[in-house]
Amino acid sequence: MALGEFDLIARHFTRPVRRSPLGVGDDCALIAPAAGMQLAVSSDMLVEGRHFLSTVAPERLGHKALAVNLSDLAACGARPLAYTLALSLPRADEAWLATLASGLHALADRHDIELVGGDTTAGPLNLCITVFGEVPAGDALLRSGARAGDDLWISHPATPDEPGWLGEARLMLEIFRGTPGVRTEGLDLDRLRLAMECPQPRVALGLALRGVARSAIDVSDGLLGDLGHVLRRSGGLGARIEAAALPRSAAILRQHEALQLECLLAGGDDYELLFSADPADRDTVSALAARAGCGVTRIGALGAAGTPLEVVDADGRPLATAWASFDHFLSR
Amino acid sequence: MALGEFDLIARHFTRPVRRSPLGVGDDCALIAPAAGMQLAVSSDMLVEGRHFLSTVAPERLGHKALAVNLSDLAACGARPLAYTLALSLPRADEAWLATLASGLHALADRHDIELVGGDTTAGPLNLCITVFGEVPAGDALLRSGARAGDDLWISHPATPDEPGWLGEARLMLEIFRGTPGVRTEGLDLDRLRLAMECPQPRVALGLALRGVARSAIDVSDGLLGDLGHVLRRSGGLGARIEAAALPRSAAILRQHEALQLECLLAGGDDYELLFSADPADRDTVSALAARAGCGVTRIGALGAAGTPLEVVDADGRPLATAWASFDHFLSR
Numbered sequence: 001m002a003l004g005e006f007d008l009i010a011r012h013f014t015r016p017v018r019r020s021p022l023g024v025g026d027d028c029a030l031i032a033p034a035a036g037m038q039l040a041v042s043s044d045m046l047v048e049g050r051h052f053l054s055t056v057a058p059e060r061l062g063h064k065a066l067a068v069n070l071s072d073l074a075a076c077g078a079r080p081l082a083y084t085l086a087l088s089l090p091r092a093d094e095a096w097l098a099t100l101a102s103g104l105h106a107l108a109d110r111h112d113i114e115l116v117g118g119d120t121t122a123g124p125l126n127l128c129i130t131v132f133g134e135v136p137a138g139d140a141l142l143r144s145g146a147r148a149g150d151d152l153w154i155s156h157p158a159t160p161d162e163p164g165w166l167g168e169a170r171l172m173l174e175i176f177r178g179t180p181g182v183r184t185e186g187l188d189l190d191r192l193r194l195a196m197e198c199p200q201p202r203v204a205l206g207l208a209l210r211g212v213a214r215s216a217i218d219v220s221d222g223l224l225g226d227l228g229h230v231l232r233r234s235g236g237l238g239a240r241i242e243a244a245a246l247p248r249s250a251a252i253l254r255q256h257e258a259l260q261l262e263c264l265l266a267g268g269d270d271y272e273l274l275f276s277a278d279p280a281d282r283d284t285v286s287a288l289a290a291r292a293g294c295g296v297t298r299i300g301a302l303g304a305a306g307t308p309l310e311v312v313d314a315d316g317r318p319l320a321t322a323w324a325s326f327d328h329f330l331s332r
Numbered sequence: 333m334a335l336g337e338f339d340l341i342a343r344h345f346t347r348p349v350r351r352s353p354l355g356v357g358d359d360c361a362l363i364a365p366a367a368g369m370q371l372a373v374s375s376d377m378l379v380e381g382r383h384f385l386s387t388v389a390p391e392r393l394g395h396k397a398l399a400v401n402l403s404d405l406a407a408c409g410a411r412p413l414a415y416t417l418a419l420s421l422p423r424a425d426e427a428w429l430a431t432l433a434s435g436l437h438a439l440a441d442r443h444d445i446e447l448v449g450g451d452t453t454a455g456p457l458n459l460c461i462t463v464f465g466e467v468p469a470g471d472a473l474l475r476s477g478a479r480a481g482d483d484l485w486i487s488h489p490a491t492p493d494e495p496g497w498l499g500e501a502r503l504m505l506e507i508f509r510g511t512p513g514v515r516t517e518g519l520d521l522d523r524l525r526l527a528m529e530c531p532q533p534r535v536a537l538g539l540a541l542r543g544v545a546r547s548a549i550d551v552s553d554g555l556l557g558d559l560g561h562v563l564r565r566s567g568g569l570g571a572r573i574e575a576a577a578l579p580r581s582a583a584i585l586r587q588h589e590a591l592q593l594e595c596l597l598a599g600g601d602d603y604e605l606l607f608s609a610d611p612a613d614r615d616t617v618s619a620l621a622a623r624a625g626c627g628v629t630r631i632g633a634l635g636a637a638g639t640p641l642e643v644v645d646a647d648g649r650p651l652a653t654a655w656a657s658f659d660h661f662l663s664r
Contacts, residue, residue, distance in 0.1 A: 026475050026565075027407035027550055028372035028465070039371060040360035041448065043462055045418035047455030075359035086377035086460045116373065119460075123379030128418045128451075128460035130375055133360070143358050218359055233358075 062103025394435025570639025
């Protein structure tokens with residue numbers, strides 16, 4: 001970046017650190033996990049045109065860049081501690097940077113975490129956040145802990161009025177793309193755009209599910225594709241998803257069935273937690289979710305190793321759609 | 333990134349982790365610092381055209397992306413543990429990726445660290461590495477610990493034959509730029525290119541200097557600019573650098589004096605350690621550096637708060653050059 005890099009960073013991104021032994025401004029940041037804690041780390045890179053539109057409000061971009069990383073901590077059941085931001089900018093637009101920073105800081109404050117370091121450079125717009133959380137040694141929720149017979153659950157907002165239901169981010173993307181067949185009459189586009197641009201990471205739910213969920217992943221690349229990661233890492237289990245059980249918002253329900261399923265099962269950018277648990281813990285899971293401020297819905301169950309991943313209709317028949325097999329979605 | 337992202341990552345970047353509780357392939361990586369240790373974290377983003385030329389060999393690019401981050405750990409006296417890689421790629425060129433990975437892995441192996449996570453996406457070429465190291469609580473070398481009267485030291489290779497002396501990276505850049513007045517006759521351009529593209533992070537020296545150096549920084553933006561950070565964070569100290577004491581390689585000595593000083597004092601991409609220490613520890617510092625496999629040279633001393641940062645000639649007179657003041661370099 002050209003003239004003024006240090007000034008700009010100092011002005012908009014540096015705030016006093018409260019918890020970390022050393023924050024922005026030295027060669028490294030220092031983080032001190034409490035005794036017995038492991039540090040959970042995740043790094044996500046957001047590129048213009050792929051992860052956000054050039055027209056996104058910078059405040060929402062700041063929110064989203066941090067939210068997708070917090071969602072990874074949530075999926076591990078880790079408590080957020082701190083984050084670093086590496087930023088490549090085509091030009092030093094101070095008003096834009098200030099708004100970006102406000103979006104970041106607002107979400108960071110909500111989760112009581114702080115920016116501890118980073119990097120700024122000139123270049124095509126790119127945000128890379130690395131987030132740090134702590135989790136008691138051995139307690140992290142993993143993709144590899146699922147067992148045959150587990151219930152399969154998905155999180156969602158607590159009420160129908162809240163934006164960010166499964167598939168809504170993808171639906172908004174299809175509207176931006178002008179995809180034929182998308183029904184837009186009567187839709188609240190501001191709400192759908194919020195779903196796409198301001199995902200709410202399920203941090204409280206992830207923490208609540210420690211010791212209860214047997215496996216967890218956050219849905220960022222589409223439900224079936226991400227479920228595939230869990231199944232493979234849990235010894236090649238199968239799964240049966242009941243299409244009728246999938247939580248569907250009013251906006252999703254307005255679409256034709258094929259598009260509904262595409263948004264729900266292969267949507268991407270959902271940032272909900274997909275997790276499995278012992279059927280004996282059904283009431284516990286529901287109670288924990290309510291206390292964590294979100295909803296959860298049981299959408300199916302896991303099958304023995306070697307059985308397929310199926311989406312079935314109300315009569316238990318596999319749906320004859322592209323979504324009946326997850327293999328296509330591994331490489332979105 | 334399009335088709336095959338997961339395959340490509342698995343093939344070239346995923347290796348079994350040996351030390352971290354959980355490596356690549358879950359939502360987060362888990363890192364477990366030993367009891368009493370703080371985690372040192374640094375994140376650097378490399379953009380094509382700014383941090384490397386499009387013609388760089390991918391193996392060297394992999395080396396450099398990790399090296400500049402390890403250099404930050406070195407400046408804190410932290411022992412490297414692990415790193416994450418976020419990568420934006422214009423296309424999935426498998427041979428290129430394999431070579432990039434080999435450069436990364438080679439340097440990682442040399443420092444006994446492992447890749448524990450990351451992200452891959454389609455977009456303009458961009459590498460963002462976050463590196464993790466550990467340092468006993470309270471022992472990190474900081475920019476803020478310098479005192480008036482400290483010797484000022486710079487590291488360099490152990491022998492004149494090794495590439496990577498102060499200013500050589502900048503000299504190579506000027507040659508690539510075709511800057512008039514650069515003397516190229518008799519220069520070993522392969523060696524100079526190595527200095528620019530394959531910096532050697534002074535990790536062993538940083539570890540050795542714990543408890544001895546009072547302040548340290550790695551020189552990435554030019555010696556005077558980076559010294560300015562140390563002086564400001566240490567209470568506004570001054571400094572006097574003896575121009576004649578600056579370590580100069582044969583390639584640097586072939587240039588006219590103004591270009592020599594520009595390369596030495598405002599070069600950038602040097603990745604040497606600039607540190608201060610008690611004059612009573614002069615022999616200790618030299619002995620520690622020798623054991624760490626590199627050389628160190630005393631180039632001046634720090635002055636009281638409020639005194640200037642000066643570069644002086646053999647008679648102690650401030651040089652009447654642009655480099656006599658460091659203010660210009662804060663915003664390179």
